[in-house]
Amino acid sequence: MADHKPEDNQEDFVVYLQDEDGNDVAFEHLMTVKYKDHEYILLESKQDIEGCMQGESIILRIEQDESGEDIYVTIEDEEEYQTVFDKCVEAIDDMDSGDETDGE
Numbered sequence: 001m002a003d004h005k006p007e008d009n010q011e012d013f014v015v016y017l018q019d020e021d022g023n024d025v026a027f028e029h030l031m032t033v034k035y036k037d038h039e040y041i042l043l044e045s046k047q048d049i050e051g052c053m054q055g056e057s058i059i060l061r062i063e064q065d066e067s068g069e070d071i072y073v074t075i076e077d078e079e080e081y082q083t084v085f086d087k088c089v090e091a092i093d094d095m096d097s098g099d100e101t102d103g104e
Helices: 078-102
Strands: 014-018 024-035 038-045 057-064 070-074
Touching: 014 038, 024 057, 024 078, 038 078, 057 078
Parallel strands: none
Antiparallel strands: 014 024, 024 038, 038 057, 057 070
C-alpha cells in the first residue's frame, strides 16, 4: 500500500491506498502524529479488506520517494508501532477531554 490521493469533493480527508491486487481502497484520515524524525498517519478503513475491516484503523509511517512525494509505509518494528499507537490514543483522549470541557 503506497499510493494515496485526497478526494477533493469530500468534507473528510479520504486517502486511497492500493491493495495487493492494485485495487483502490478508501481510508479516512483521522490524524497525523510526529514521533522522533518521522510523521505517522492514522487511517480508518471505509470498507472491508483483507486484514482490516470497515471501521478499523491502521497506522503508517510517512516517507518520501525518490521524487519527494509522500508514501505510506507499514511499520515493521513492534516497539515503534506501539509507541506511535500510544501517542495516537493519547491525542484522541486529549481531543475527547477537550470536547467535554467545551460543552460545560
